[in-house]
């Protein structure tokens with residue numbers, strides 16, 4: 091099938107956003123079949139941060155991420171078939187089935203790895219930036235993190251070192267107000283903003299709407315340009331909200347851990363709807379466009395699932411491989 | 416004296432019961448950990464406690480394992496005991512400095528003036544693609560460190576009894592609970608039931624081979640002994656319950672009794688608890704041994720995520736029974752029950768994803 095990738099960058103953002111959403115929803119739909127046997131943390135509701143950031147990075151820039159990494163991986167250009175094959179535990183998976191959903195990698199596009207331990211890629215990202223500085227290349231490293239990760243001591247140690255050595259690193263924090271079920275209120279003092287704390291460490295920092303993909307893309311673009319031209323490291327905090335449960339394919343708002351008005355307000359501000367509304371008047375955009383994108387993306391996803399299902403398992407005899415280089 | 420009553424309950428409920436009793440007994444005891452009062456209540460093990468004892472004593476915390484461990488040390492110095500919990504042992508790696516340099520050493524390095532009575536609950540993950548960083552059981556690292564105590568209960572009664580002993584022990588105690596044991600049901604004595612730390616339990620008294628096990632491998636050893644019984648082999652099974660201090664008397668008696676030792680370990684092989692037990696057997700009981708002592712552990716590589724790569728990864732009843740037959744020069748070998756469910760879940764109650 092011919093895909094119709096729009097040339098206009100804003101339409102491209104809208105389509106990319108839809109694509110990540112549809113991938114995550116397809117994973118959620120298929121997960122209960124029990125073929126993807128690993129914990130999955132879906133980004134439904136939070137995709138705009140990933141997609142806007144991915145659009146503002148060059149392919150040669152680097153990224154590291156967290157347990158909730160599918161959207162970051164895809165937005166950086168990561169291979170969809172290899173993502174799904176990884177979730178299915180197959181040899182053709184992006185980590186050869188060794189790592190599962192929480193350990194994604196695609197070196198072709200500079201996605202250096204996502205890991206499952208909160209905060210554990212923060213210093214690794216700073217180290218990638220140190221490496222770029224030592225080598226004199228122009229890559230910027232993007233470190234994705236959640237609000238919970240900023241409670242780990244290693245966050246402050248990493249940010250401090252990045253500031254003192256003026257390293258080419260961009261922290262992109264998806265603040266969804268929760269660490270699993272624990273709200274910010276039991277974890278951080280009321281009224282204190284993370285981006286302000288980080289500013290006092292010596293990074294340039296700002297807070298933006300993480301559900302507005304255009305704002306994310308524009309902000310990150312400016313930040314990356316500044317870093318690439320020798321400016322200080324940057325920390326961008328984006329407010330956003332997860333629609334599904336922390337881990338797993340279902341909605342869990344019947345549990346009552348998030349105030350109903352919050353959930354409703356955030357869902358009304360769904361990044362997909364907002365993005366499509368903003369391009370309503372674009373001459374190349376119509377309901378027909380969305381319909382066409384949907385069917386193209388659905389076909390791409392179907393093909394990727396078919397690949398993930400059909401591609402072989404890793405051989406038992408290779409189980410002990412890769413412990414050492 | 417009045418007979419103590421007992422109630423059938425699950426391992427997870429017994430942990431909760433033990434916490435409840437301790438919170439009543441010690442008005443200063445605090446319990447905290449990420450998610451302790453969330454809707455899932457740490458797999459149900461803290462259900463109702465925040466409501467009953469209030470947010471000053473049972474509370475949720477930031478995602479800050481290192482500091483929260485050091486804070487437990489400080490509170491303990493001030494006479495406030497604590498039970499902290501981590502939903503996976505792997506998350507607790509961030510706290511190694513506070514555990515090893517402070518908690519384990521404080522009593523020693525200040526000449527015995529202050530002790531650190533803290534309990535740290537660590538949940539061991541397995542299956543459903545938990546993979547390289549959500550499935551590690553490094554009890555042998557902890558057992559390596561003087562000043563720490565390490566317990567790994569197998570059944571509900573021991574979970575409660577060891578937890579209460581741990582809470583009122585004057586030292587730091589690591590309480591390792593296997594996620595796959597949370598549903599195991601047994602009779603649990605009511606009230607202030609304590610099981611002494613440092614004492615193993617003889618599960619069955621056979622004469623042919625001695626199997627030493629811990630945690631989830633104890634039920635596997637029991638299943639193995641049922642397979643072996645059909646071929647006339649009787650197993651002497653020891654549930655260590657405590658990894659440090661280890662109950663060498665019970666292990667000695669078992670080795671001397673059968674002259675054949677199989678040490679199981681739910682961790683990695685190199686420098687494992689099983690290695691220590693085999694070393695002990697060779698040093699102390701060389702002349703009682705009728706066959707070379709054996710170990711059965713995880714393979715010497717990280718746990719992969721893929722369903723295909725976790726098949727036969729862990730020691731199982733079948734691999735235990737096979738090893739025993741090798742030791743006894745018997746020809747029998749055992750295949751997994753074809754009617755058993757998928758190998759990566761403990762049973763139909765486990766709905767994933769963790």
Ligand SMILES: Cc1ncc(C[n+]2csc(CCOP(=O)(O)OP(=O)(O)O)c2C)c(N)n1
Nearest residue numbers: 158206207208236237238239268269270506
């Ligand atoms: C060190 C560590 N502690 C706890 C966990 C369990 N855990 C997994 S994801 C998560 C939530 C972290 O929250 P946040 O960083 O805000 O990311 P979000 O899930 O909201 O995207 C936690 C606590 C972990 N994986 N690692």
Ligand SMILES: [Mg+2]
Nearest residue numbers: 236237266268
């Ligand atoms: Mg969060």
